[in-house]
Amino acid sequence: MVRRSDDDALAADWHQLMGRYQRLMCALDRELASHDLTASEFEVLQQLELSDDCSLRMSALAESAHLTQSALSRLVSRLERDGLLERKACEQDRRSQYVSLTAAGRSRYAEARPTQRKVLREEGSDCLVGRAG
Structure with a gap:
């Protein structure tokens, strides 16, 4: 049986994790703006860059980029327009x-990649335990 204090501790850990995640996403958005990208847009470009032939089905892209189909569709429309x-x-x-x-997408990704990696290195260490450093 799980005790209430265990659930409360779990909820507190979740709250802290979400706070660290949000701070990191804000830092990524702030720094990637110099490349005219958001963190989510960069993630989509990265997932495509890492895929075979730099191409994915929309459904696979939504899953790998951790976006809903609706959010991905709007994001893809913006990137397509650009x-x-x-x-x-x-x-x-x-x-x-x-x-x-x-x-142009491959070029923008290549230009933005060092910025994203720098933010992860410098500001992500509290969220990315065991990976940063």
Whole structure:
């Protein structure tokens, strides 16, 4: 049986983790703004850069970028408008779409990557135990 104090401690740990996460996301947003990107936009570019052929199905991208389909659709529309990625219909299943990095998207990701890594190194150590340093 779980005691109430155990649940309260768990809730307090969760609250602290969310606070650290939010502070790190704000720092990432602030620094990535110099590359005209948000932290979420950078994450989408990164997931595409790391994928085969720099392309993923929207559903796979939503899962790997930790976004809802709706949030991802809006974000992809912004990045597409900026020329950083493009959507293509899946030839086997017209209901599915692929998202691919453009040359401009690969370039923007490459320019922003050192900034993102610097923020993670300098400000993420309290959230990224065992990884930073």
